[in-house]
Amino acid sequence: MSGFDAPPDTRSLSTLIQALRRLPGVGQKSAQRMAFHLLQHDRTGAQELAQALQQAVQHLRHCQQCHTFTEQALCQVCQDEGRDGSRLCVLETPADQAAMERTGAFHGRYFVLMGRLSPLDGVGPRDIGMQQLLQRACDGQVQEVILATSFTAEGEATAHALTEALTRRGLQVTRLARGVPVGSELEFVDLGTIAHALADRR
Ligand code: ZN
Numbered sequence: 001m002s003g004f005d006a007p008p009d010t011r012s013l014s015t016l017i018q019a020l021r022r023l024p025g026v027g028q029k030s031a032q033r034m035a036f037h038l039l040q041h042d043r044t045g046a047q048e049l050a051q052a053l054q055q056a057v058q059h060l061r062h063c064q065q066c067h068t069f070t071e072q073a074l075c076q077v078c079q080d081e082g083r084d085g086s087r088l089c090v091l092e093t094p095a096d097q098a099a100m101e102r103t104g105a106f107h108g109r110y111f112v113l114m115g116r117l118s119p120l121d122g123v124g125p126r127d128i129g130m131q132q133l134l135q136r137a138c139d140g141q142v143q144e145v146i147l148a149t150s151f152t153a154e155g156e157a158t159a160h161a162l163t164e165a166l167t168r169r170g171l172q173v174t175r176l177a178r179g180v181p182v183g184s185e186l187e188f189v190d191l192g193t194i195a196h197a198l199a200d201r202r
Helices: 008-020 028-041 043-059 094-103 130-137 153-168 191-199
Strands: 084-091 108-112 144-147 172-175
Touching (some): 008 028, 084 130, 094 108
């Protein structure tokens, strides 16, 4: 299985390569290239990377309310009492949330799925915090749930499943309008387009 036959005295190298292979989209070859690069050309960077990983794993957790990454119990947006609690925008990633924030067009609250339904990759309702979202949306304050999952096949399937579950609980559900190009991740869409898609939601 290991394409790199490490002699016993370089075991830490093969351990590093195996660890790098955990990253999405990184196979044996790329993992080797990364390991060799760090060890040969950028030992300082390697130390920084190791430290940053350790810090992040130690300190980052999920916001109790919106599920995004935070170093506190509640993230900054959830702590902000000036936001409109009657609207809840559901997104796939913290990067998508940041994009929505940059438009300045949304003043409600968020729920970040940290992924999207993908049965083929074994990502089910539990992995996207579906139960948490349903609880969050049924807090008595939320009147409209705006689904801003990506316009990819999986993002659409996720929106569909969420719509069913949320409307069954009597919530009003809207979806970003079609101005956003098909197949696109919100994170990479320009701000004006997102703002329009938000304004024209149905
Ligand atoms: Zn939060």
